[in-house]
Amino acid sequence: MPAEVQTTAPDIDPVAGLPAYIRPAVSAIETQQILAVSQLALGDKSVIPLWYGESDVPTPAFICAAAQRALGQGETFYSHKRGTPELRHTLAGYMSDLHGKRIDVERVSVTASGMSAIMMLFQCILDAGDNAIITCPVWPNAQSVVRALGAEARFHALDRDPDQGWRLDIEALKAKCDARTRAIFVNSPNNPTGWVLPREQIDELLAFARERGIWIMADEVYGRMVYSGRAAPSFLEQCEENDPVLVVNSFSKSWAMTGWRVGWVTHPPGLGELLGNMIEFNYSCVPPFVMRAAEVAIREGEPFVQQMTAYCRTGRDIVSQRLPNLPHVADYRAPDASFYAFFRVEGTAERTLAFAQDLVRTAKVGIAPGTAFGPGAEGWYRLCFAQKPETIAEAMDRLERALTAM
Structure with missing residues (x-):
């Protein structure tokens, strides 16, 4: 006889106030x-x-004017899911100049904010039961994304030296990694402490990630908000294109564009198509008039x-x-x-x-x-x-x- 077909909902405890199951x-x-x-x-x-x-x-007037021009010219349709070629080339050139190392355009994908980039990258990386090491104190949304995906957020707290400020104990961080560790999330410059990861520690983390096949997800949204030099040390200065490094950035802070919701990811070229699929599934594309404004922000916004x-x-x-x-x-x-x-x-x-x-x-x-x-x-x-x-x-x-x- 055929197996009995279940016609009722499983025995679950729904969230209070909601009529059906929530994960x-x-x-x-x-x-x-x-x-x-x-x-x-x-x-x-x-x-x-x-x-x-x-x-x-x-947001400065020259950036707003670029969006207004694009709207006036009818740029209100679907666009390239990974970003317009013009914006991606502009970002690749900007980062190549900033970090003194060529960044190929195939490594660049435009996203609807730095936050959506973090969400989609973790969607690519984490299965239920996996874990991500997250240096803290840290902006709270990153840990919430990990948990929402059914994975474990393992915190690694920065040490605080009374004389030298916040510091990262890399050996202790390594000890937290195991066979289910898929990513190390590092926010530098850091929100909320203002700590900056030194170049020598970038090298150490990069060597460890290569050896273990663990992704480094580097939130570098505050990379230009530094009080000595032009930019903070970046993983992009040290890594090769096929290293397991994902660098997240945003227009929100240095270009005063928090409400525009536009950012970008620099990743190995082989990840581009997969990330493009995630963009398509999540929101299709960044609005084209927003990308025109972002392009002008990079090209004209250094002052x-x-x-x-x-x-x-x-x-x-x-x-x-x-x-x-x-x-x-x-x-x-x-x-x-x-x-x-x-x-x-x-x-x-x-x-x-x-x-x-x-x-x-x-x-x-x-x-x-x-x-x-x-x-x-x-x-x-x-x-x-x-x-x-x-x-x-x-x-x-x-x-x-x-x-x-x-």
Whole structure:
């Protein structure tokens, strides 16, 4: 006799409030803690919002004009899934010049943001039960993607030297890898600490990845946001085209294009077709008028990138003068890169999220709780200083009053 056909749903526990099954790996993901702070002040113009990784500088007019021209010329149809040839060639030339090493256009794919790039790359790499080593503190979305795919996010915390700042123990990181390790995720320059991975450690990680056949996924979104030199050390300076290296970048920070949602990946040439398939399945293509704007941003935007870094340097200087002298603030060190201050407030380790929420309500200043960035950051906080000098100064005044009252 034929096997009995099951006509009812399996015995499962649906997510509360939903009528049918949701994957546990997705339903178990917690609300991002930065959102748990920011949602307290929705619509409240009196709050100084320093919680997100975003400047108050609007996208420059020459970039906006490029998108407007493209719209006026009817560039509103489907486009190349890996990016227009013009933008990919422009990016290949830009990176070749920046890193002093030829980057072939077949290694470049345009994505709808750096975040979507990370998502699609992990979709290519991870099966359920695999793991990815993630250096932390780190931007929280990367770990959430790993978990959403049913894989394990294994954190490796940076060490903090009182004199030299944040440091990576590579031997300890290697010890966390096993037969199911598929990737090592490194964010340098780092969000939230501003730490920069030195070139000699890039070489060490690269040699290890080659030996073990493990992907290095390098989030280099803040690569131009450095306060010494033109760019931070990059894996692209050291790796060969067929090395297991995936470098993620974005237009969001240095070109003030957070809302445009456009980024790019540099990868081995053989991955291009597979990544193109993932782009097609996820969102088909980046809008063509957005890619025109991105192309102009690269070709004409170098002066703006330098202005943006100078703008953030001013914010960093104000914070570095004021923040270490505030009551209960400890362990602050001016970052070498990025546009964040990362610091500890004594006596708040057991209530990090609650303390950040209290600051919104009482001091009208929004900062991100360190616990959003992985284990070991209890009592730490991130503040984005890519803001007008008067905004930063007022935020410091408000924080001083709140911390004095503790």
